Amino acid sequence: MLPPSGPLAGIRVVELAGLGPVPYACVLLAELGADVVRVDRPGGGTQLVPPERDALNRSRPSVAVDLKSPAGRDVVLRLVESADVLVEGLRPGVTERLGVGPDECWARNPRLVYARMTGWGQDGPLADRAGHDINYLGLTGALHAIGTAEAPVPPLNAVADFGGGALFLVVGVLAALLERQTSGRGQVVDAAMVDGASSLVTMVYGLLGAGRWQDRRAANLLDGGAPFYGTYACADGRHVAVGSIEPQFHAQxxxxxxIDPGEHGGQFDVARWPEQHERIAAAFATRDRDEWAEAFAGTDACVTPVLGLTEAPSHPHLAARGTFADRGGHPEPTPAPRFSRTPGAVRGEPRAPGQDTRTALAGWGFGEDEVTGLLEAGAVVQAD
Structure with missing residues (x-):
């Protein structure tokens, strides 16, 4: 594990391991330079991906702690004493029942930023309900706006889980750390995916309120309704993405x-959009995707190939920027954003739950004999 480096160097984070957006948020913090320790349940971890291949487990060590035992709870509170941030993604009230809620943590460290990640938030009628990205997205109006005219299409779990959840949690943590410089006190950051996903469609709600957006799919400027903003199938069955919104780009x-502009009609003549869509689709269907990509490569027509996950990392632009790196023969995205003086970095390979219990606790001030005693008592576990 590389030492912390990056703009957040010197910030220490305790992560109570969870699913999806919690580890992603902590990957971001760790690769921006924070010293993050991941607290897993003994034998925990997702079954979706083997731990050694799970990119969300990278860049920070893992300790396995039995939070249901008094000694395990005290381990977390000891970590909190020297931490700047605690991140948790359990259902509302769980950390309080475990004895590691905000009040217990602030009794040890009043400067701690206590960041909470949930789908529905810490309060409200649905706060105690289970859910996933698609459920949070469905409630915000965003899912209703994404897809074909026939049905909504889930945009992976990128919008609510990782966009509305993880990214908003990181923004909240950074803002709370900045405010702490003035007040000297920590506070709770309540990052709810349903709130963040709603925020991400602020512009669309603004367009709706201004009468510039129809509340139905595939009928608007940015949802595939406009013939100059969408995807088109090519002769080989692959697709191109077209985003020629501005008139000068549309002309290109x-x-x-x-296509003859005179025959095509006005770009924003909505009544002619179906006809224009058919004409553009017929043109793209005459050549393969990569032929079209090459034809438009030197223009501002905003036409690009739709690349598969196995193709994207080798695209010349992404390769030139080092947007992906190879790990064990498989591509993984590298840290973002970039910094001119204090760049972030991937700090280490994915770690299995409890793989670093001894070394990580030692790095946070636990003595060797103390760790041995905790291991013997079963309060913590060192994985093989």
């Missing part, structure tokens, strides 16, 4: 496709 699109 038509020129590249060999």
């Amino acid at each position: 699109l038509l020129a590249g496709l060999g």
